[in-house]
Amino acid sequence: MNVARMRRLGRRLVELSKAAAGETKGPPLTPGEEAVFEDVLRHPGSTVGEIQARTGFVQSHVSASVARMRERGLVQAAPDPGDGRRTRVTATDLAMNAVHRRAGRPVDDAVRAAVGDPERAARVVALLEELEALLITA
Known part of the structure; x- marks a missing residue:
């Protein structure tokens, strides 16, 4: 091979x-959003900069992907308690439940x-x- x-x-x-x-409810994620979402699942509480470093996408793409996924209720963002200028991104409970349901099939x-x-x-x-x-x- x-x-x-x-x-x-x-x-x-x-x-x-x-x-x-x-099938998933709502429109499918783009391949870029899928990569960002997968990174958030693997590294909950990451900053946009950390996600950018791991995925290799430019920061503006990661930020836009996170914003679109927030609108759809897939991720949530909260201020970093140690540095209020940074935002920490995690998957929502709704998204995690859907991931677990689909993953077990x-x-x-x-x-x-x-x-x-x-x-x-x-x-x-x-x-x-x-x-x-x-x-x-x-």
């Missing part, structure tokens, strides 16, 4: 995970729809579980 094929596989796995998770049906054959689908799921065990650390 080379890098190009690994990237292609990664994109396909993201497509399958989205299919398994199902099984992928079997989406994989079965993608490969067609139930036996091949079961093998794909088993291989994905093995990859997870090998590549994802606690």
Whole structure:
């Protein structure tokens, strides 16, 4: 496998995970907003500058993404208690509940729809579980 094929596989796995998770309420996040939201989930209480440093987006893009997600009720921003000029960003309880509901859904049906054959689908799921065990650390 080379890098190009690994990237292609990664994109396909993201497509399958989205299919398994199902539709979301409201308009979908843009890819940039999705990256910012994922960073907020991984690093709650981060400043816009910290999110910018981790995602590589320009600060204006992160700020605009946070503002749009605030309007949709996905994130909340509060002044930093140590430095009132900075804002700390966290996901709202509503967003966290939705993330947990969607994350717990099984992928079997989406994989079965993608490969067609139930036996091949079961093998794909088993291989994905093995990859997870090998590549994802606690």
